[in-house]
Amino acid sequence: MTPRTPRAGEDADDLDVEEALALVNDAARASGDRAPGDRTHGDRPHGAPAHRDGVDWAEARTTAERAPRLGGGHRTGYLTPVSVPLSSALGLTLAAPLIALTDLPSFDTSAMDGWAVSGPGPWDVREEGVLAGHTAHAPLTDGEAVRIATGARIPPDTTAVLRSEHGRTDDKGRLHATAATRAPHTVSHGQDIRPRGQECRNGDQLLPVGTLVTPPVLGMAAAAGYDTLTVVPRPRAAVFVLGDELLGEGLPHDGLIRDALGPLLPPWLRALGADVVDVRRVGDDEAALQQALTACEADVVVTTGGTAAGPVDHVHPTLRRLGAELLVDGVAVRPGHPMLLARISEKQYLVGLPGNPLAAVSGLVTLAEPLLRTLAARPAPEGYTLPLRDAVQGHPYDTRLVPVALRGDRALPLLYNGPAMLRGIAAADALAVVPPGGAKPGYEAELLDLPWASGGIGVCFT
Ligand SMILES: Nc1nc2c(c(=O)[nH]1)N[C@H]1C(S)=C(S)[C@@H](COP(=O)(O)OP(=O)(O)OC[C@H]3O[C@@H](n4cnc5c(N)ncnc54)[C@H](O)[C@@H]3O)O[C@H]1N2
Numbered sequence: 001m002t003p004r005t006p007r008a009g010e011d012a013d014d015l016d017v018e019e020a021l022a023l024v025n026d027a028a029r030a031s032g033d034r035a036p037g038d039r040t041h042g043d044r045p046h047g048a049p050a051h052r053d054g055v056d057w058a059e060a061r062t063t064a065e066r067a068p069r070l071g072g073g074h075r076t077g078y079l080t081p082v083s084v085p086l087s088s089a090l091g092l093t094l095a096a097p098l099i100a101l102t103d104l105p106s107f108d109t110s111a112m113d114g115w116a117v118s119g120p121g122p123w124d125v126r127e128e129g130v131l132a133g134h135t136a137h138a139p140l141t142d143g144e145a146v147r148i149a150t151g152a153r154i155p156p157d158t159t160a161v162l163r164s165e166h167g168r169t170d171d172k173g174r175l176h177a178t179a180a181t182r183a184p185h186t187v188s189h190g191q192d193i194r195p196r197g198q199e200c201r202n203g204d205q206l207l208p209v210g211t212l213v214t215p216p217v218l219g220m221a222a223a224a225g226y227d228t229l230t231v232v233p234r235p236r237a238a239v240f241v242l243g244d245e246l247l248g249e250g251l252p253h254d255g256l257i258r259d260a261l262g263p264l265l266p267p268w269l270r271a272l273g274a275d276v277v278d279v280r281r282v283g284d285d286e287a288a289l290q291q292a293l294t295a296c297e298a299d300v301v302v303t304t305g306g307t308a309a310g311p312v313d314h315v316h317p318t319l320r321r322l323g324a325e326l327l328v329d330g331v332a333v334r335p336g337h338p339m340l341l342a343r344i345s346e347k348q349y350l351v352g353l354p355g356n357p358l359a360a361v362s363g364l365v366t367l368a369e370p371l372l373r374t375l376a377a378r379p380a381p382e383g384y385t386l387p388l389r390d391a392v393q394g395h396p397y398d399t400r401l402v403p404v405a406l407r408g409d410r411a412l413p414l415l416y417n418g419p420a421m422l423r424g425i426a427a428a429d430a431l432a433v434v435p436p437g438g439a440k441p442g443y444e445a446e447l448l449d450l451p452w453a454s455g456g457i458g459v460c461f462t
């Protein structure tokens with residue numbers, strides 16, 4: 001494709017993104033948000049009832065968020081805290097407050113390279129200087145100075161630090177305080193000394209329980225004397241991809257199609273804070289599913305497919321056989337309405353995602369995200385809204401989740417948003433929550449950010 005010339009205000013670097021967007025946002029704009037081959041939104045799918053089926057979308061999210069607190073094995077809702085080395089704590093949540101194990105700084109320290117001086121100048125300069133990391137030096141006597149480095153321990157009886165650019169030694173080796181203009185420079189008492197305990201005292205609370213461990217938190221913890229941190233561990237997740245029609249590689253053939261969810265779900269779950277411990281294909285075989293579930297030790301099992309009422313839809317009967325408690329069984333959201341959430345045991349949940357790929361994404365953000373957030377004691381993302389650039393057709397009774405690209409202060413609904421399609425979401429920054437009945441241009445839609453949209457998978461801290 002020939003790159004087009006950037007428009008005013010458009011960065012040439014943005015071109016690839018803009019072209020990717022054009023691919024999912026071009027034709028038929030005038031005819032609404034229907035993409036070629038997509039079902040008309042608002043039309044009833046075959047067999048779907050003419051009323052809302054399933055709980056309200058917001059209520060389903062709340063149920064998933066609260067499930068571990070109400071009736072799970074964890075009174076707090078989150079998993080049992082563990083102690084991990086600092087190098088393993090990034091992205092986890094503090095389960096104990098960070099209490100300073102030392103004063104910071106832990107000794108009086110020089111804030112600048114220069115001289116530690118005692119009393120008014122000029123000063124006699126000691127031969128041997130003081131570097132950071134060295135042990136205690138002999139006290140200074142009045143009228144004495146010693147070369148000192150930033151971060152070095154201040155010798156006793158130092159009254160100030162004179163910066164190197166503010167001092168000059170004469171031909172007799174005596175140190176004078178002078179400004180850049182060579183005019184005398186005043187040295188005030190305590191200048192450029194960081195006194196012990198300036199930032200905190202041993203025992204001060206530095207950060208509360210519930211703080212997300214970010215890179216600066218790791219640095220703070222190390223500075224304050226920690227080698228390990230008490231954190232809520234990542235929930236362990238297993239992914240069971242159901243369906244005999246799925247291929248792991250190559251081109252679709254003979255009615256078989258590529259498994260899109262095996263590659264999509266594990267990194268997305270990791271971005272949501274899970275530790276993905278198992279990803280496996282389980283055929284359309286009820287006994288195999290039951291066996292896999294019984295043997296699984298993950299905190300959350302995510303299944304794909306088999307949620308509807310087809311001849312090989314095994315998730316419901318298997319859950320019944322296991323005596324699981326269905327917490328959410330169908331949600332009034334499109335796509336993805338057959339999604340479900342079950343408690344298999346006190347400490348194990350199952351999120352049943354529909355097999356249609358965008359419907360599975362819908363189940364992931366509706367049920368898996370809030371459940372994992374509570375288990376990991378992660379803070380809820382700040383909600384926000386943006387006006388939609390274009391109208392979006394609504395479902396008569398259900399909420400719709402529609403992939404959008406964020407452009408300036410508006411959200412641009414993307415085409416190819418049918419339940420079986422990934423083309424729209426693959427170019428999206430967020431999902432817009434469209435209420436039953438649809439939305440007009442300018443409607444302030446609630447947006448669910450995709451976990452990597454703010455800076456890339458690698459910076460999701462997970
Ligand atoms: N009689 C009804 N039929 C259906 C209803 C309904 O209400 N009544 N709902 C439809 C909706 S909506 C959805 S969504 C699907 C959900 O079906 P299942 O969760 O049972 O999923 P499957 O039947 O196994 O698969 C549906 C579809 O998705 C494809 N698929 C499955 N897994 C994958 C994968 N890993 N990668 C790519 N594609 C996958 C599968 O081949 C099917 O085409 O039910 C509707 N039916």
Ligand code: MOO
Pocket residue numbers: 333334335336337338354356358359360419420
């Ligand atoms: O529309 Mo279904 O809800 O394809 O997921």
